[in-house]
Amino acid sequence: MSVPGLVVLAALATAPIELRWGADAEGGAPFLFEEPPGRFQGFELELVEALAARLGRTPLHVQGPFAQLLPLLERGDVDVVINGIEVTPDRERAYGLTRPYWAGPERLTVRSGDTHAPSTLADLRGRPVGTLPGTLAERMLRAAGADVRTYDGGQEDPYRDLLLGRTDAVLLEAPVSLYYGELPGLRTLPASMGETRYAVVTRRGDAALQAQLDAALAALIADGTLPRILARWGLWTEETARVLGVSTPSGIEPVELERWRARASAPAWWRGGGAGAVLGALGRGALITLAISLASMALAILLGGMLALARVYGPRPLQLLALGYVELFRGTPLLLQLIVVYYGLPEIGVRLSPWVAGWLALGLNYAAAEAENDRAGLLSVPGAQMDAARVLGMSRWQGLRHVVAPQAIRVALPPVTNDFIALLKDSSLVSIVTVTELTKTYGTLAAATRDHLGLGLVVAALYLGLGLPFARLSRWLEGRLARHLEVRG
Amino acid sequence: MSGLAVAGLSRSVGMPRRRVLDDVSLEVAAGEVAVVLGSSGSGKSTLLRCLAGLERFDAGSVSLGALRVGPSARSPLLGQVGLVFQGVELFPHLRVLQNCTLAPRLRHDSGAERRALELLGRLGMGDRLDAWPQALSGGERQRVAIARALVCQPAALLWDEPTSALDPERKREVATHVEEVAARGIPQVVVTHDAELAGALRARHFALEKGRLRRVDAG
Numbered sequence: 001m002s003v004p005g006l007v008v009l010a011a012l013a014t015a016p017i018e019l020r021w022g023a024d025a026e027g028g029a030p031f032l033f034e035e036p037p038g039r040f041q042g043f044e045l046e047l048v049e050a051l052a053a054r055l056g057r058t059p060l061h062v063q064g065p066f067a068q069l070l071p072l073l074e075r076g077d078v079d080v081v082i083n084g085i086e087v088t089p090d091r092e093r094a095y096g097l098t099r100p101y102w103a104g105p106e107r108l109t110v111r112s113g114d115t116h117a118p119s120t121l122a123d124l125r126g127r128p129v130g131t132l133p134g135t136l137a138e139r140m141l142r143a144a145g146a147d148v149r150t151y152d153g154g155q156e157d158p159y160r161d162l163l164l165g166r167t168d169a170v171l172l173e174a175p176v177s178l179y180y181g182e183l184p185g186l187r188t189l190p191a192s193m194g195e196t197r198y199a200v201v202t203r204r205g206d207a208a209l210q211a212q213l214d215a216a217l218a219a220l221i222a223d224g225t226l227p228r229i230l231a232r233w234g235l236w237t238e239e240t241a242r243v244l245g246v247s248t249p250s251g252i253e254p255v256e257l258e259r260w261r262a263r264a265s266a267p268a269w270w271r272g273g274g275a276g277a278v279l280g281a282l283g284r285g286a287l288i289t290l291a292i293s294l295a296s297m298a299l300a301i302l303l304g305g306m307l308a309l310a311r312v313y314g315p316r317p318l319q320l321l322a323l324g325y326v327e328l329f330r331g332t333p334l335l336l337q338l339i340v341v342y343y344g345l346p347e348i349g350v351r352l353s354p355w356v357a358g359w360l361a362l363g364l365n366y367a368a369a370e371a372e373n374d375r376a377g378l379l380s381v382p383g384a385q386m387d388a389a390r391v392l393g394m395s396r397w398q399g400l401r402h403v404v405a406p407q408a409i410r411v412a413l414p415p416v417t418n419d420f421i422a423l424l425k426d427s428s429l430v431s432i433v434t435v436t437e438l439t440k441t442y443g444t445l446a447a448a449t450r451d452h453l454g455l456g457l458v459v460a461a462l463y464l465g466l467g468l469p470f471a472r473l474s475r476w477l478e479g480r481l482a483r484h485l486e487v488r489g
Numbered sequence: 490m491s492g493l494a495v496a497g498l499s500r501s502v503g504m505p506r507r508r509v510l511d512d513v514s515l516e517v518a519a520g521e522v523a524v525v526l527g528s529s530g531s532g533k534s535t536l537l538r539c540l541a542g543l544e545r546f547d548a549g550s551v552s553l554g555a556l557r558v559g560p561s562a563r564s565p566l567l568g569q570v571g572l573v574f575q576g577v578e579l580f581p582h583l584r585v586l587q588n589c590t591l592a593p594r595l596r597h598d599s600g601a602e603r604r605a606l607e608l609l610g611r612l613g614m615g616d617r618l619d620a621w622p623q624a625l626s627g628g629e630r631q632r633v634a635i636a637r638a639l640v641c642q643p644a645a646l647l648w649d650e651p652t653s654a655l656d657p658e659r660k661r662e663v664a665t666h667v668e669e670v671a672a673r674g675i676p677q678v679v680v681t682h683d684a685e686l687a688g689a690l691r692a693r694h695f696a697l698e699k700g701r702l703r704r705v706d707a708g
Contacts, residue, residue, distance in 0.1 A: 382576075382578075384574060384576055384578045385578060385580065387538075387543055387574070387578070388572075388574060388578040388580070389580075389592070390542075390543060390567050391541050391542070391543065391567060391568070391570070391571070391572045391638075392568065392591075392592035392637065392638070392641055393567060393568025393569075393592050393593075393596065393641055394568075394591075394592050394595060398595050402591060402595065403580055403591075406582045407580075407581065407582055410582075481582075483621075484581055484582050484583075484584075484621040484622070484623055485581070485621075485623055
């Protein structure tokens with residue numbers, strides 16, 4: 001073999017493959033968060049980078065909503081999930097879990113001034129207690145007979161509700177309570193309520209990757225990399241020392257935790273130099289929202305028009321088929337359709353990209369609504385109009401195209417505009433198939449900047465800004481289409 | 490210009506089958522007018538729709554010059570026979586001239602606009618070419634409908650209750666219009682229950698009762 005050939009082979013052999021890892025940046029610190037916009041940080045990001053380096057692979061973050069991370073893994077969109085996933089018996093059965101990379105206590109947080117504050121699990125029976133869904137803490141609370149409130153929005157939400165008096169306590173693992181539970185007015189009890197562990201999740205059959213990751217973790221523990229990361233983020237615990245089998249790293253300050261705490265007194269995002277980056281990120285999110293909404297609406301209008309024609313003019317079997325379509329897509333939640341299209345179809349061999357799945361689900365769903373609008377429009381035109389066209393020698397198609405449709409559109413247009421604005425808002429659902437649009441961008445930025453109100457107002461303005469031009473355009477068109485009705489002899 | 494001949498036309502509808510037209514025969518020569526009198530439910534509308542090609546029939550035939558159409562076929566008559574609808578049915582989204590030229594333009598009939606202008610002018614609508622149908626009076630709308638039908642150069646012209654939507658003083662004009670069309674050599678069938686109109690027309694008169702057509706006078 002020639003020398004250049006060998007060089008190519010060697011290059012191929014060492015060409016880094018991606019290590020696609022799923023995590024929800026909206027979850028926030030200390031796991032993974034985006035601050036400033038465009039710059040991700042978190043102890044799990046550092047862990048992934050160290051693991052990938054050991055494996056000779058390039059880490060590639062795939063953004064997914066927390067509740068959908070494991071489905072994304074099963075779907076094959078990611079190779080691993082690293083996002084504070086706790087070790088539980090059923091997860092150990094269903095997935096390939098590595099050895100833990102962190103272990104620590106569940107912490108109970110209460111209001112500082114609350115004289116009746118619970119202090120043990122037994123105290124929680126029958127009382128409203130907040131936590132995050134799918135956590136070990138949630139199971140512990142249910143077992144303890146607490147009135148469990150779970151929050152999908154972010155890690156800060158249960159603590160805010162506690163502060164507002166809507167719950168009496170929050171139970172969550174130490175990293176969450178450390179980063180989000182230390183609000184003024186709250187107090188986290190020093191006692192451990194139980195132990196929990198985080199592990200890297202791989203697919204059940206992916207034993208090779210699981211073994212490589214276990215070996216890499218062992219190496220990162222042995223050379224002190226993992227203990228250093230955990231100590232810098234203030235996450236080192238006795239339990240971790242015991243589970244990892246190493247002593248507490250010495251001389252490492254929890255600099256990242258201190259930086260996080262210092263940010264509470266930092267200027268708001270719009271005061272510092274970061275405003276441009278925040279607005280830029282929101283602008284990108286808005287463009288993605290607009291793009292997917294326009295594409296979906298185009299599909300909905302096209303398909304909806306065909307469905308309406310089938311229902312009004314089609315032969316009986318076609319009418320029934322179109323009716324079935326409308327009832328099915330109108331009568332079931334868009335969220336369900338989106339999950340089925342993205343996570344369900346792969347089970348029968350149909351794998352769609354996130355964009356195509358989001359576009360298709362929104363378009364198919366809104367086609368049902370457009371079909372009804374168009375049908376109402378078609379039915380508003382007296383049947384004799386078509387007769388008149390036919391008697392004059394026009395074909396059915398010509399009659400439809402030149403006589404019925406122009407009159408039907410006037411009736412169908414206002415609800416179509418209404419639907420487009422609804423679609424703009426519903427497009428936020430595509431974040432569950434990993435498309436980071438405006439609302440998801442907002443959630444991620446709000447979790448990082450902890451400014452839900454200010455950013456929320458900016459995002460509301462952006463949605464209005466997207467929808468209003470279409471409302472204006474529609475009113476103008478309506479006026480034009482109704483010209484012939486405004487004249488009087 | 491040749492005539493319209495209907496022979497043994499029958500049509501049943503519904504379940505159980507009900508005869509709406511029962512062996513209807515009628516001959517209308519070029520330039521001749523047949524007035525069909527009948528109350529509602531007599532089968533008048535069905536007769537007109539069968540003649541215009543909008544509905545099929547079960548037995549009999551419709552002949553239009555050399556064209557002979559039997560049961561099961563209906564489309565050959567579409568576009569050959571003009572029909573002035575009871576509700577006039579102008580296209581509300583099109584102006585007067587566009588109403589008259591839309592169908593022929595779709596057939597690439599280049600002479601249509603010239604004929605439309607001439608007909609509309611003759612019917613006194615020459616200064617309303619750009620008006621919307623909504624802006625016209627009932628009589629004006631009917632004149633546009635007549636022009637629209639004639640622009641397509643039909644081999645026969647049918648009228649469905651032409652006076653029903655008109656003011657009393659306008660009703661008289663209908664007879665004039667029918668006679669003008671007759672002067673062009675076009676066979677016509679006028680369905681009406683307006684005795685005044687029937688009396689004003691030089692025509693043979695028929696009555697349609699329960700689907701059966703019979704001659705009522707010698708016109």
